Amino acid sequence: MKNANSAVDRGRRAVRDIAxxxxxxLRGRTxxxxxxxYPRDAVVVIAGLPGSxxxxxxxxxxxxxxxxxxxGTRSACEARLPSWLPYAVYRPVARLHHLRTIRTRMRGSGPLLVHDCGSRAWLRRWLARSAAGAGRPVHMVLLDVGAQEALSGQRARRRLTSPRVFATHARGLAALLDGIERxxxxxxxxxxxxxLLDRRLRDTSPRARFTDGPAS
Known part of the structure; x- marks a missing residue:
């Protein structure tokens, strides 16, 4: 049992906490x-290309x-509207409802994870202002896996983004990464x-925790 416990202890020590x-x-890390x-009141935006x-x-x-x-917001809207109505018609309403939901949840308690490509500067500014207005810190985890890997991910999940939309996101994220690097x-x-995470770290699914105290 002593050897088994020692192995567990070594495994615990091997996990590196980063606040x-x-x-x-973290790109290129082995x-x-x-x-x-993260603190328990954090808002964490998970960003990256569609399929990343x-x-x-x-x-x-x-x-x-x-x-x-x-x-989830889109699905809720679809459930209340006629099936023949194209999403493009009510997309602005669905997006507005989603933003209102985010702002409302920010005013509550507990950590939040926000799914967003991160490619739109105006939306990043809105998220930062909304979090600040709610007295919360806002963080981002950006999956930098490259366009080809993201397209491969789309094909694997059988949910393809139009080339025009994908190119728009790619340009926006390239500008964000360039700004961060400079x-x-x-x-x-x-x-x-x-x-910043690369494909290797994405595939190992780094852990996350939200705590009232500092990282141990």
């Missing part, structure tokens, strides 16, 4: 036993925080931290 501040670039520690693995990461973390996903935290104004 993100500023830009935390030590994959990482746990991101945002939903997979959100599912892995959903036991720790409430998830706000625009697809200006550091100022490249993502209003965010307490931006954690």
């Amino acid at each position: 993100p501040q500023g830009v935390v670039d 030590d994959t036993a990482i746990r991101l520690s 693995g945002k939903s997979t990461l959100l599912r892995a973390w959903s036991g720790s925080a409430a998830v706000l996903d625009p697809r 200006r550091g935290p100022a490249g993502a104004t209003g965010f307490t931290s931006v954690v």
